[in-house]
Amino acid sequence: MTRLPARTAAARGSVASRLRSQIEAAEAEGAAREDMVLKLTHSDVSHLKRDSSLAVTDISFAAGVMRFLGVRIEEGGVQASSLDPV
Template sequence: MRASSTPARRAAAAIHFRNEIEKAEAAGASRDDMLLHLTLSDVSQIKRDRSLALTDINFAGETMRFLGVKVEQGGVTESVLIRPT
């Protein structure tokens, strides 16, 4: 038998990036120094996620923050959490 060529399905964007943010913070990174560069699809998914608390997403001016981490929307093919170096 041949293995399926479809990629493994990732957890919901909010769950995936909550875990990534918590790992980075446990490693000593500050949420103020992190950046979430998300696909437009992941941004939309997070905005519509009914399991999130209202305090998990914040909009100030033109800046969106998820769990206190600044979000940059679009311009990438895969969402990524950028940690300080």
């Protein structure tokens, strides 16, 4: 069995840039951001919260809900992060 080298965060890009691309692609296909849900791992949420390259307006916390670029985030309960365009 051949093992693939571990991918570093730099090699795969930031969590924010990956999610931004997914959101923009879904939006281009006709999905509205208010209808999308990001189901993220605890690790990906942590990376988003600590990403100093993000604008203050990219992440919001209101009424107990975290949003990235206007898309609601559900944290945990998944092994891999995903965007559900609902």
